[in-house]
Amino acid sequence: MSHILSVLVNNRPRVLARVSSLLGQRNFNIESISVGQSEEKDLSRMIIVTGGDERTLNQVSKQLSKLIDVIEVRTITESTSVERELMLIRVTSEPNVRMEIQGIVDPFRASVVDVGHDSLMLQATGDRAKLDTLTELLRPYGILEVARTGVIALSRELNQTSLTTVI
Structure with missing residues (x-):
């Protein structure tokens, strides 16, 4: 099952590399990742689609939240997006x-x-x-x-x- 995460991050060099590296090191497959400027000038929004069950999704969210440049992590459901x-x-x-x-x-x-x-x-x-x-x-x-x-x-x-x- 695919899950969509919206990750608000500081717009700095190597943030994308750290996020994708964290997911790869923990054997989470990234089905797609899109990054662009957010509603705030110094922040970017990453939309990450990854597979797995609810437990996996919670683990990914917690791991991402520990990264220094991550401001927030949201789970987006298809029915409400x-x-x-x-x-x-x-x-x-x-x-x-x-x-x-x-x-x-x-x-x-x-x-x-x-x-x-x-x-x-x-x-x-x-x-x-x-x-x-x-x-x-x-x-x-x-x-x-x-x-x-x-x-x-x-x-x-x-x-x-x-x-x-x-x-």
Whole structure:
């Protein structure tokens, strides 16, 4: 089972390395990790997706909370959050099938962001399942490259998450 952690950290060099190293040393697999500036200038927010049971999740949260540059760790549940991922995907596209591909991507609200002689680059956002489905529908056309950001998420209400604060 996958879990999503929102980790607020000081925006300093090597913080990402320390967080990922801690998880790796304890044999926690990182399914995805996204890092970016938060609502405060000197803080960054890491969204980490990791697997395991509740006990594992609690252990990961406690270990992260012990790191000096970690300000807070929140567990985000799918039912109380908004999750998104960005995907860029380049598919083989002869001019005669471009309208067909456009018909596939339109319901996914994906857009064409680059056109080559024999390929299209598409941009899509949504949850993992939506992007996985779009990828599978495009596979018969020939997928040349895929880049995905990993999950980013925010709780709908702050009081609906469990919170560990480090002072």
